[in-house]
Amino acid sequence: MHGSAQTFRSLHQQPTVLRLPNAWDAGSARLFESLGATAIATTSAGVAWSQGYADGRVFPVELAVNVAASVARVITVPLSVDIENGYSDDPLTVADNVRRMLDIGAVGINIEDGADVPELLARKIEAIKNMAARNGLEVFINARTDVYLASLVAEEHRLEETLKRGQLYRQAGADGLFVAALVDVEQISAVVAGIDLPINLLARQGLPAADALAQLGVRRLSAGSSITQTLWDHARQLAQDFLAEGRSEAVTETSLAYPQIQALFVR
Template sequence: MTDHATTFRRLHQEGLLLLANAWDAGSARLIESVGAKAIATTSAGLAWSNGYADGDTLPVERLYAAVESIARAIRVPLTVDAESGYSDDPAAVGATIARLGALGAVGINLEDGDGTPEALCAKLDAIKRACAQAGVDLFVNVRTDIYLRGLAPEGERVGATLARARLYRDAGADGLFVPGITQRTDIADVVAGTSLPVNVLAYPGLPAAAELAQLGVRRLSAGSGLSQTLFARAAELARGFFRDGDSAPLSAGAMPYPEINALFAQR
């Protein structure tokens, strides 16, 4: 686990880390098999795969089970989207995150959402204490929703993001996730204004990966994009099958059964 933790930290110092977010052990293993250097979960996809809505509604025990299952199925570092920590109580959040580390995660995402920066800082402090006590090394990637939720006027979003970044860095954050940011000048200003490695989210209008790397971005996440697209495709196929019972579309372009099954042999 220490090797995975070291590797994961190093991946934030070597160009742009691309993360195609998984939602269960099967998707994680599939994504690993096509070249992932690390696996990140999508909170939305993971919640949906368990029959819950996104937004801190997933029972924590379900999260633990999913993380344990994913960690067993892959051989690369795992980072887990822990939403806002599934509690408003910093001590409870600290205990939850430390448990994720014990189950095999070497990184987590923690978001501020529409809460106060001070509340997130209290959670960060509790996480650092709980992980130190448990002997767990976790890369804590803090997500600020200034852009995603429009928490500041357009001309003030860079400043508001950097103000939170300073607070989160001082509270122990290892990375800064700014979903919703797309403008080149804004991205460059955020990267220049913080010592934390900056993570952005695949989003309409976002510059291509090569340009993001030139701007100094260290991490690009697919977020819930893969799971949303696959939900749409599954719904389309099911709809068509119910309509006409045609078998052909179900196998058109499908990954062969033996190839999928082989992904999990001796895992």
């Protein structure tokens, strides 16, 4: 049985920050759960790369549902799925796509505005909430704004624009606000004070540690694609050395033992 939406919601109301080392497939999700992750969230970039696609709204929704289902199969903690922009510009289609995620066991989603007008994301959030209400379902909607991440407005206007969008998304029914790439302590405090939602930040160079973020009122910290990117770099280096030198040591010296990995999937 997977963790419920109520359980996931309660994880955003603790004195400590909910830490999410975002997974990119069923194996990484199960590994992170075994290490004590109280919920699993996916990274759309990591998922896309693992399936041979570029990140950025080109991932087939059918494949996204299949990957999410494979993750849900191996974990018992709550699952939140990063669905980029919902895989459509049509709010009703987005709501249908979210329904498919809920049907396989997800209890939360990340959905982003990106370069779209913020009113579009607000309409998508409303459509998702209406779908859930009609079907007696619950879903935690974490609305991601890319004001900082994608430099959507001039630097001096980013805080003001984030607060404006945060209010819009909250009124539409969002359950959390994800301000990706925000690291400035004063601006973090302003967002926490200005938006009556759990605030989610993205692991980033220069961002205070989770305990300090908790003191600022932040409720959720996501690794995003950073663990995936770090492992890609490590795999690149291992394969490069192995191809160049042909030495077994290049790929065996620091590996996790086979029985340790195998034990994660033996129930």
